[in-house]
Amino acid sequence: xxxxxxxxxxxxxxxxxxxxxxxxxxxxxxxxxxxxxxxxxxxxxxxxxxxxxxxxxxxxxxxxxxxxxxxxxxxxxxxxxxxxxxxxxxxxxxxxxxxxxxxxxxxxxxxxxxxxxxxxxxxxxxxxxxxxxxxxxxxxxxxxxxxxxxxxxxxxxxxxxxxxxxxxxxxxxxxxxxxxxxxxxxxxxxxxxxxxxxxxxxxxxxxxxxxxxxxxxxxxxxxxxxxxxxxxxxxxxxxxxxxxxxxxxxxxxxxxxxxxxxxxxxxxxxxxxxxxxxxxxxxxxxxxxxxxxxxxxxxxxxxxxxxxxxxxxxxxxxxxxxxxxxxxxxxxxxxxxxxxxxxxxxxxxxxxxxxxxxxxxxxxxxxx
Amino acid sequence: xxxxxxxxxxxxxxxxxxxxxxxxxxxxxxxxxxxxxxxxxxxxxxxxxxxxxxxxxxxxxxxxxxxxxxxxxxxxxxxxxxxxxxxxxxxxxxxxxxxxxxxxxxxxxxxxxxxxxxxxxxxxxxxxxxxxxxxxxxxxxxxxxxxxxxxxxxxxxxxxxxxxxxxxxxxxxxxxxxxxxxxxxxxxxxxxxxxxxxxxxxxxxxxxxxxxxxxxxxxxxxxxxxxxxxxxxxxxxxxxxxxxxxxxxxxxxxxxxxxx
Numbered sequence: 001x002x003x004x005x006x007x008x009x010x011x012x013x014x015x016x017x018x019x020x021x022x023x024x025x026x027x028x029x030x031x032x033x034x035x036x037x038x039x040x041x042x043x044x045x046x047x048x049x050x051x052x053x054x055x056x057x058x059x060x061x062x063x064x065x066x067x068x069x070x071x072x073x074x075x076x077x078x079x080x081x082x083x084x085x086x087x088x089x090x091x092x093x094x095x096x097x098x099x100x101x102x103x104x105x106x107x108x109x110x111x112x113x114x115x116x117x118x119x120x121x122x123x124x125x126x127x128x129x130x131x132x133x134x135x136x137x138x139x140x141x142x143x144x145x146x147x148x149x150x151x152x153x154x155x156x157x158x159x160x161x162x163x164x165x166x167x168x169x170x171x172x173x174x175x176x177x178x179x180x181x182x183x184x185x186x187x188x189x190x191x192x193x194x195x196x197x198x199x200x201x202x203x204x205x206x207x208x209x210x211x212x213x214x215x216x217x218x219x220x221x222x223x224x225x226x227x228x229x230x231x232x233x234x235x236x237x238x239x240x241x242x243x244x245x246x247x248x249x250x251x252x253x254x255x256x257x258x259x260x261x262x263x264x265x266x267x268x269x270x271x272x273x274x275x276x277x278x279x280x281x282x283x284x285x286x287x288x289x290x291x292x293x294x295x296x297x298x299x300x301x302x303x304x305x306x307x308x309x310x311x312x313x314x315x316x317x318x319x320x321x322x323x324x325x326x327x328x329x330x331x332x333x334x335x336x337x338x339x340x341x342x343x344x345x346x347x348x349x350x351x352x353x354x355x356x357x358x359x360x361x362x363x364x365x366x367x368x
Numbered sequence: 369x370x371x372x373x374x375x376x377x378x379x380x381x382x383x384x385x386x387x388x389x390x391x392x393x394x395x396x397x398x399x400x401x402x403x404x405x406x407x408x409x410x411x412x413x414x415x416x417x418x419x420x421x422x423x424x425x426x427x428x429x430x431x432x433x434x435x436x437x438x439x440x441x442x443x444x445x446x447x448x449x450x451x452x453x454x455x456x457x458x459x460x461x462x463x464x465x466x467x468x469x470x471x472x473x474x475x476x477x478x479x480x481x482x483x484x485x486x487x488x489x490x491x492x493x494x495x496x497x498x499x500x501x502x503x504x505x506x507x508x509x510x511x512x513x514x515x516x517x518x519x520x521x522x523x524x525x526x527x528x529x530x531x532x533x534x535x536x537x538x539x540x541x542x543x544x545x546x547x548x549x550x551x552x553x554x555x556x557x558x559x560x561x562x563x564x565x566x567x568x569x570x571x572x573x574x575x576x577x578x579x580x581x582x583x584x585x586x587x588x589x590x591x592x593x594x595x596x597x598x599x600x601x602x603x604x605x606x607x608x609x610x611x612x613x614x615x616x617x618x619x620x621x622x623x624x625x626x627x628x
Contacts, residue, residue: 080543082543259586262534262556262587266538284398285518285521296539298535301530303530303531317583350544353586
């Protein structure tokens with residue numbers, strides 16, 4: 001009986017999900033031959049960041065030419081898809097989910113909050129580069145909306161996040177089919193959040209316009225309108241319920257996942273909505289000048305909850321393992337009415353031991 | 369001016385790399401300005417060994433002389449900081465503890481009379497004396513030493529870095545080497561070394577010693593599933609931190625026994 005309960009909950013969640021095109025969105029048809037024109041327009045807006053197989057994003061722009069000449073270590077470069085600065089549309093990889101997320105473009109791994117020299121304190125007040133994030137999947141796009149909730153839609157706002165976010169243009173790729181076996185975005189309640197979204201229709205590319213910002217760019221191309229839209233694909237991995245409150249005490253099931261957990265923090269570092277940070281001061285030896293920085297941290301580490309007196313709130317690995325999942329699906333929903341997980345599957349894809357917490361939840365759902 | 373910290377830097381059996389790493393500090397002059405370096409036999413001629421506030425000690429205890437020196441140093445200082453893998457975890461010399469060592473000396477020196485050298489089992493210094501802080505790495509990480517120095521100078525408590533190598537790999541967007549099928553010790557090793565080995569495509573060899581919160585069982589299982597035998601993994605773990613690794617495993621076994 002209760003099994004049905006789970007299924008019906010999921011069904012109701014789907015009604016407002018992304019599977020249908022939202023009515024007031026404009027669609028345009030761009031012939032593939034004109035793709036480079038669009039790319040040039042985007043470059044005019046700012047630096048284009050797109051999924052590519054390169055070593056790391058700092059090196060990408062400088063070493064790009066060297067690497068293509070000297071293919072000394074293809075395995076390393078070919079392994080991980082990442083968001084990196086891109087000069088040519090030919091370099092963009094249209095398939096697959098990037099291994100690393102784009103969260104660093106709104107919240108760098110290390111961000112200066114203020115600097116001081118003597119008794120003078122200066123708040124961080126730089127104007128970040130204008131950037132176009134090209135080729136984000138719906139899961140990543142929704143992550144921006146979730147992070148906005150946390151940092152922009154409640155007081156006090158995160159000043160640097162606001163600045164980074166304001167200078168971004170989000171251009172999505174619509175998923176034609178599930179990008180790999182770890183995707184489960186259709187189990188989550190995702191919305192249409194983007195400035196532009198591209199969809200391959202063979203000869204042409206369908207472009208959905210989702211914002212004023214996007215419309216201004218597309219206006220310059222003078223394109224035919226188009227209303228056809230395809231639904232999002234069905235993922236192989238399915239989360240049966242996001243209502244996991246009642247499973248909290250079922251440690252015997254959670255332990256099945258916990259015993260494989262290395263506490264390496266890969267799941268949180270790769271998660272597009274994990275933005276917990278630690279604040280550290282970096283000074284010179286005499287302490288006369290320095291910076292206060294926010295650095296990414298992770299709830300998977302024991303010292304994350306370390307307090308004065310050397311006590312840990314979540315000293316046991318099982319508590320940390322559960323906390324991440326409960327924060328994603330339960331705690332955030334209690335505050336913001338939407339779950340924090342976008343179903344990108346990076347926490348399973350990037351986990352060295354590939355802990356499948358989705359099936360742990362499904363298993364408990366079936367036991368009910 | 370007399371209130372400057374009185375510092376001593378010493379080494380027992382070791383390669384001196386950690387002491388050199390102090391000399392290689394970019395901020396060396398600033399540090400020397402801020403402290404009163406009483407004793408540093410490697411770096412200066414006149415040394416006062418008594419009444420020190422902090423001593424940085426590198427090296428591993430391999431014989432009686434080392435042990436005596438270590439106890440003497442401990443007596444003369446308020447705070448003892450173990451620097452480098454030898455002092456913290458035993459490092460390469462301690463591999464001797466994990467192989468059949470009856471004829472080791474003979475095989476090296478080939479002379480019966482040299483057997484009277486009577487070396488001890490190489491051990492990290494906390495086996496014999498109380499150690500207040502540890503700075504890991506082979507050689508000791510320069511940045512971590514600097515962080516420690518600053519904390520002490522500002523009168524702050526030094527909070528050791530308690531995250532594995534993997535965290536920094538992710539911060540720098542170095543994709544996972546384990547994913548590439550390479551036997552990397554990242555998930556079971558302390559970070560804070562700027563992941564220089566993985567950045568250069570070389571897997572972590574665990575020179576900073578086992579991560580406090582490491583889940584060895586899952587790690588072994590993972591590597592075995594990739595076709596790497598346990599013997600090889602143990603050899604990797606014993607290279608730099610065999611002693612500490614053994615202590616951790618013993619403790620785990622003990623805990624499991626008491627739980628049953």
